[in-house]
Amino acid sequence: MEIASGDLQVVARVVQLLRLLAAHDTIDLVSAAEELGVGKSTAHRYLASMENHGLLQRRDRNRYEFGVLLAELGTMALSRLGVIDLAGPVMEEISVSMRHTVVLSVWNGHSPVVAQVREDSSRTAHVSIQVGSFLGPDAAQTVVFWAYRNKSYYRFREGAPPVNATEAELEEARQTGIVVRVSHANGVSAVATPVLDPSGRLIATLAVVGIAQFVPEEIDSPVALALLQGAERISRRMVSPTD
Numbered sequence: 001m002e003i004a005s006g007d008l009q010v011v012a013r014v015v016q017l018l019r020l021l022a023a024h025d026t027i028d029l030v031s032a033a034e035e036l037g038v039g040k041s042t043a044h045r046y047l048a049s050m051e052n053h054g055l056l057q058r059r060d061r062n063r064y065e066f067g068v069l070l071a072e073l074g075t076m077a078l079s080r081l082g083v084i085d086l087a088g089p090v091m092e093e094i095s096v097s098m099r100h101t102v103v104l105s106v107w108n109g110h111s112p113v114v115a116q117v118r119e120d121s122s123r124t125a126h127v128s129i130q131v132g133s134f135l136g137p138d139a140a141q142t143v144v145f146w147a148y149r150n151k152s153y154y155r156f157r158e159g160a161p162p163v164n165a166t167e168a169e170l171e172e173a174r175q176t177g178i179v180v181r182v183s184h185a186n187g188v189s190a191v192a193t194p195v196l197d198p199s200g201r202l203i204a205t206l207a208v209v210g211i212a213q214f215v216p217e218e219i220d221s222p223v224a225l226a227l228l229q230g231a232e233r234i235s236r237r238m239v240s241p242t243d
Contacts, residue, residue, distance in 0.1 A: 013046060018055070018070075022109055025161065026063040027056075066108060068132045083195060083204055084116055086237045090230045091118040091206070098223050100210040101127045104195075105141045107154040108134075110161065112141040112205065120210070127188055127209045137164040140181040140192035141205040147173035148194050148202040177228055178219040182212055189215035193227040196235050206231045 013036050020035045021027045027035075033043035047064060050056040054069030084104070091102040095118040102120075105112040112135040120126050135141050146163040147170040149156050163170075173179045182189045192207035208215065208223050216223055 014050065014055070017046060017050065021056075021064070021066065025110055026059055026065050028062050028064070065134075066110075070108070083197075083234060083238065087116060087195070087204070087206070087234050088118075090233050090237075091116065094118075094206075094208065094226050094230050095120050098208060098226055099123060100208040100215065100223065101129060103129055103141075103207045103209055105135060105205045105207065106203070107145050107152070107156075109155065111135055111137075112139065112145055115204070123211070123214070125211050127211065129209060137161050138181060138183065140179040140190040141207050143169065143173055143179040143181065144192045144194050144205045145202065146170060147179070151201055153197060153201045153203040176219050177231075178224045180217050180219060180224075182215075182217065184212075187212045189217070191215060191221075191223050191227060193224070193231045195231045198235070198239050206234070 016035055017027060017032055020031065024031070027047075029040055029043055029047065032047055033040050036043055036046070047056060051058065051064065051067065054067045056064040057067040059065045087104045091104060094100075095102045098120075099122045100120050102118045103114055104116040106115045107113070114129055114131050114133045114135070117129050117131055119128060142163050143165045145152070145154075146165065165173075169179075177193050179192045180189065181192075188209065189212040190207050190209045192205045194202045195204040195206050197203045206227050208227060218224070
């Protein structure tokens with residue numbers, strides 16, 4: 001069946017806007033109109049439709065960022081490697097034994113995106129994180145992704161926000177395999193480690209997230225050790241699922 005040229009133009013314009021977003025982290029009505037070479041009313045229709053279908057979501061009143069659907073599609077693509085399914089039981093064991101929420105994150109080109117969560121509810125106060133959430137430059141997972149950017153399954157697109165870490169901190173992350181970050185503003189701590197594929201490329205991060213007073217900051221703590229062992233188990237299971 002022949003596809004109408006108008007439909008092809010719509011697809012091409014949507015791709016244009018997604019590529020613009022990939023290069024600049026956010027887009028607005030003016031930049032969208034300039035990119036497409038159309039009037040603001042036409043650009044607005046594209047942006048509104050993409051938002052309605054989950055390709056975009058509003059960061060604020062005037063700017064759009066990647067939407068939940070794109071995060072879901074990225075997770076589906078990564079799941080073909082098996083890491084999403086294989087990580088689930090490991091995450092559950094860590095969450096139960098450490099009494100903390102455990103998070104698996106992937107990279108969307110600009111920042112980590114939460115792909116799977118095992119939430120701890122054993123404490124009265126605990127951390128709740130939504131699948132599809134974007135993590136900022138201060139996050140422990142972001143530091144891990146940047147530390148391993150030269151040995152990564154992902155491409156780091158131009159315009160990606162810089163990580164809030166020194167080169168010495170990135171080197172320490174590569175040496176120890178552990179990053180600890182404490183957010184004094186909201187009282188939450190995170191401990192993160194890389195998950196590598198069979199060829200040694202970074203494909204995800206595994207992290208414990210919890211109330212700061214309950215999460216040890218030492219890189220050789222029981223939490224850190226559980227994450228290191230868990231990430232290794234996930235990597236082994238990508239080769240032999242019964243390990």
